[in-house]
Amino acid sequence: MSAPLLEVRGLRVGFPRAGGxxxxxxxxxxxxxxxxxxxxxxxxxxxxxxxxxxxxxxxxPPGRAEGSIRFDGRELIGQSAAEWRALRxxxxxxxxxxxxxxxxxxxxxxxxxxxxxxxxxxxxxxxAGENAVAMLEAVGINSPRERAxxxxxxxxxxxxxxxxxxxxxxxxPALLVAxxxxxALDVTIQAQILDLMLELQDRIGMAIxxxxxxLAVVSEIAHEIIVMYAGRIVERAPADALFANPRHPYTQxxxxxxPDPEQRVARLPVIPGGVPDLDAGARxxxxxxxxxxxxxxxxxxxxxxxxxxxxxxxxxxxxxx
Amino acid sequence: MTRYILRRILQALLVLLVMSxxxxxxxxxxxxxxxxxxxxxNPGATPEVVEHLRKLYGLDQPLMLRYLRWLQDALxxxxxxxxxxxxxxxxxxxxxxxxxxxxxxISFIASVILAFILGILAALxxxxxxxxxxxxxxxxxxxVPVFWLAxxxxxxxxxxxxxxxxxxxxxxxxxxxxxxxLHLVMPVITLALASTGGFTRYVRASMIEVLRMDHVxxxxxxxxxxxxxxxVHAFRNALIPVVTIMALSxxxxxxxxxxxxxxxxxxxxxxxxxDAILGNDFNLALTGLLFATVVTxxxxxxxxxxxxxxxxxxxxx
Numbered sequence: 001m002s003a004p005l006l007e008v009r010g011l012r013v014g015f016p017r018a019g020g021x022x023x024x025x026x027x028x029x030x031x032x033x034x035x036x037x038x039x040x041x042x043x044x045x046x047x048x049x050x051x052x053x054x055x056x057x058x059x060x061p062p063g064r065a066e067g068s069i070r071f072d073g074r075e076l077i078g079q080s081a082a083e084w085r086a087l088r089x090x091x092x093x094x095x096x097x098x099x100x101x102x103x104x105x106x107x108x109x110x111x112x113x114x115x116x117x118x119x120x121x122x123x124x125x126x127x128a129g130e131n132a133v134a135m136l137e138a139v140g141i142n143s144p145r146e147r148a149x150x151x152x153x154x155x156x157x158x159x160x161x162x163x164x165x166x167x168x169x170x171x172x173p174a175l176l177v178a179x180x181x182x183x184a185l186d187v188t189i190q191a192q193i194l195d196l197m198l199e200l201q202d203r204i205g206m207a208i209x210x211x212x213x214x215l216a217v218v219s220e221i222a223h224e225i226i227v228m229y230a231g232r233i234v235e236r237a238p239a240d241a242l243f244a245n246p247r248h249p250y251t252q253x254x255x256x257x258x259p260d261p262e263q264r265v266a267r268l269p270v271i272p273g274g275v276p277d278l279d280a281g282a283r284x285x286x287x288x289x290x291x292x293x294x295x296x297x298x299x300x301x302x303x304x305x306x307x308x309x310x311x312x313x314x315x316x317x318x319x320x321x
Numbered sequence: 322m323t324r325y326i327l328r329r330i331l332q333a334l335l336v337l338l339v340m341s342x343x344x345x346x347x348x349x350x351x352x353x354x355x356x357x358x359x360x361x362x363n364p365g366a367t368p369e370v371v372e373h374l375r376k377l378y379g380l381d382q383p384l385m386l387r388y389l390r391w392l393q394d395a396l397x398x399x400x401x402x403x404x405x406x407x408x409x410x411x412x413x414x415x416x417x418x419x420x421x422x423x424x425x426x427i428s429f430i431a432s433v434i435l436a437f438i439l440g441i442l443a444a445l446x447x448x449x450x451x452x453x454x455x456x457x458x459x460x461x462x463x464x465v466p467v468f469w470l471a472x473x474x475x476x477x478x479x480x481x482x483x484x485x486x487x488x489x490x491x492x493x494x495x496x497x498x499x500x501x502x503l504h505l506v507m508p509v510i511t512l513a514l515a516s517t518g519g520f521t522r523y524v525r526a527s528m529i530e531v532l533r534m535d536h537v538x539x540x541x542x543x544x545x546x547x548x549x550x551x552x553v554h555a556f557r558n559a560l561i562p563v564v565t566i567m568a569l570s571x572x573x574x575x576x577x578x579x580x581x582x583x584x585x586x587x588x589x590x591x592x593x594x595x596d597a598i599l600g601n602d603f604n605l606a607l608t609g610l611l612f613a614t615v616v617t618x619x620x621x622x623x624x625x626x627x628x629x630x631x632x633x634x635x636x637x638x
Contacts, residue, residue: 056542081547089544096542101535106557106633116543151633167543 004031005174005207006055010067013050013059024050026231027067029305034174037201037208039222039239041215041254047231048211052177055209056094057084072174090120093168097180099160103152109163110136110148116170135166139196158189165196172204179211194221215254219243224311227251230286233305235319237312247308247319249291285316293318325637329625333618340614341395341607342388348603349384356380358601391607401604405597410608413593418612420490421589424581425574427505428512433567435517440524440563441551447529455521462518467577471511471584478507488586508585515577516570523566527559534558561632568624572617 011028014021025047032038040048054065057076069076071092076084088094096102104112113135114128123131129148136144139162152160161181168176178197182190198221201208212218218225218239225242227235227250235248246252253271273290284299285291291298297317305315356374360366375381379390394401400410443455479487485506486492492500531537532555540554579591590609597606629637 058538058541085544085546087544088542094542096535096539098535102539104536104540104554104558106561106631107554115545119544153634164539167539 003033005034005072006032006209007070008051008068009070011051011054011069012066013047013054013063014066015063021064024063024231025054025065028226028228028231028233030226030233030236032175032207032209034207035201035205036224037210037222039218039225040209040211040228041213041218041225042228043213045230046228048213048228049179051228052094052179052209052211055092055175055177056088058088086120089116089168089173090171091173092175092177093171093173094177094179095161095164095168095181098184099157099164100152100184102164103160105152108149108151109155109160113148113163113167113170116167120171132166132170135170136163138200139163139166139169140192141166157185158192161185161189161193162196165193165200169200169204169206173206175207175209176201177209177211180213181210182217183212183214190217197221216258227254232286232315233313234287234316235312235314236305237309237314241309241312245309245312247312247314248287248316249293249318250287251314287316322637326622326626329622333615333622336618337611337614341392341611344607344610345388345391346384348598348607349387351598351601354380354601395608400608403597403602403605405600405602405605410604413605414590414608414612417588417590417593417609420587421575421578421582421591424505424508424512424587424589425571425578428509428516428577429567429571429574431509432513432515432517432520435513436520436524436567439517439521441528441556443521443525444528444532445551447525452525455525459518459521459525462514462516462521464518465514467511467515467580468584470514471507471581474507474511475584490587508581508587511584512574512577512581516574519570520563520567523563524559527563528555531555531559557631561628564627564631565624568620568627571620571623572613575613575616 008028008030011025012023013025014023016022024045028047028051030038040051042048050059050063053059055069055071055076057065057079059065065077067077071087076087103109110129110132111125113132114123114125117123117128117131118125121128133144133148136147141147141159141162147155147159147163152163155163161184165181176197181197182193185193194217197208197210200206208221210218210221222239225237225239226233227242227248229250235242235246235251237245237247242251243255246255250271253269256269257271259268271290284301285294285303288294288298303315303317305313306319307313308319356371356378359374360371379387382390391401398411400414402408403410403413406413439455439459443452446452475487478484486504487507490501490504492504528551532551534555536558537550537555540550545554575591578589579595581587582589582592583595590613594606594609594613596602597609625637629635
């Protein structure tokens with residue numbers, strides 16, 4: 001395996017509250033190699049989007065990221081605003097969830113794509129505009145020259161997300177962070193966007209960190225998957241291993257909730273309870289309150305991530321058993 | 322687009338027609354008529370003379386008929402004579418209109434620019450010290466009455482510091498550009514400050530809202546510098562609601578202009594209309610009020626056009 005492009009160590013994202021910081025990401029470790037795809041799965045509020053924003057240096061104030069993010073041999077945490085700007089959109093790019101609102105409504109789509117190259121490659125607007133038309137064509141938009149002049153509201157949801165991807169890839173980044181890029185789209189368009197991302201990954205050779213609450217979508221695209229719960233990684237494994245042999249009760253629960261098209265059931269299974277208040281769970285396993293296997297030991301100490309099979313980590317006392 | 326503008330102009334003409342009738346009737350309802358005032362200065366007039374004059378001026382006719390006669394003349398540009406100035410209405414009104422437009426347009430531009438600067442600065446860090454200072458200033462601007470502000474300006478800058486002349490539009494015997502400009506400074510500042518407070522609050526609110534939007538985050542994710550994010554991406558979006566409000570309130574400036582002109586003894590529309598109403602100068606008051614209506618209607622049209630021009634999602638048809 002090649003040297004990792006991205007290495008995250010002890011990353012924490014905290015927001016100030018009375019009496020200290022509230023950590024929505026509470027110390028996570030992972031790595032990502034060039035050309036590989038990492039899926040990040042978890043329910044709303046588990047910290048997966050905050051992790052993505054931390055990679056971009058865009059944690060909304062007053063929040064702050066601590067720990068270590070090594071990207072391409074450089075430490076990102078603590079670098080200056082100018083260093084972040086040089087990286088963003090250039091070496092690390094991001095695709096957001098809502099193509100409806102993530103594009104500027106009063107700027108033609110082509111100009112929004114061209115802007116990235118104007119900022120980073122110092123091209124003139126005319127040349128960058130030509131490149132933007134080529135990018136729109138590359139992401140499978142018909143009559144790209146007319147579309148480049150269109151405003152976001154004149155495009156369909158799928159086309160807007162394609163335009164977002166064109167914008168993210170305008171400088172051929174080494175890492176693409178995709179935060180729920182298909183969630184707001186209908187299912188046929190979802191599949192097209194996923195295909196497009198895989199195709200462009202082959203062409204450009206970038207690494208993708210793909211964030212979704214939808215395990216089924218992630219399984220189609222990721223080589224490796226991390227499952228997050230309440231700001232922690234509870235399980236990390238190669239995609240096949242995770243599905244074949246989920247070890248953490250939360251992962252097992254997630255997989256059990258996936259509808260099986262072969263089988264009609266009256267009710268889909270659910271994981272009882274909700275994500276705990278991040279302040280409350282200072283001691284013990286954060287999933288203990290919703291876990292059928294939890295015992296006194298689980299509530300006393302937080303389980304460390306153990307490698308239970310090669311490349312397969314789970315943070316659960318019961319996983320090894 | 323051309324069709325839209327034509328249709329709007331037709332609508333405006335219709336509104337103008339209705340307004341002319343309303344204003345004419347209101348003035349007709351005022352107690353007393355021009356003859357009463359003429360007679361007050363000439364107590365020796367006999368009832369026969371009064372009757373003769375009443376017939377001569379058409380004041381014995383019913384209101385509706387008088388209005389129709391007036392409309393007939395007005396449509397061909399005959400607005401009659403000003404009783405108090407003994408001049409054709411237009412030759413009294415046009416210089417006043419120019420004076421007022423000068424004052425209004427300069428004040429408007431000044432307050433818009435100031436509001437943009439202050440509003441954006443305040444929105445950068447809502448709740449910060451700068452925001453607090455600017456919001457206090459804006460609130461003071463909204464609360465302070467124009468006449469008081471004018472008095473204070475005169476007291477400080479004219480009486481104590483002698484920086485600017487206290488009133489009038491030019492010094493007798495001078496009247497050069499510099500002299501006229503100096504006379505405009507205090508009225509312009511007074512009128513501008515009266516609307517800057519409100520404008521600043523609109524700009525601030527709109528910018529805060531836009532800066533929270535997803536596409537602003539996208540702009541940051543592209544690696545755009547903060548000034549570019551604020552001034553190019555956010556500002557253009559924040560302009561849409563703000564410009565509409567600003568253009569609509571251009572007409573409201575007329576009210577402020579009335580007070581400002583009175584305080585600084587500027588011979589503008591506001592003071593002209595005020596004097597005309599007090600002096601029962603029907604023709605002048607009526608025409609003045611109609612021109613004020615035209616200014617308001619025009620600013621409404623400009624507001625809508627600006628809205629369609631700024632927001633590509635709006636198609637004016």
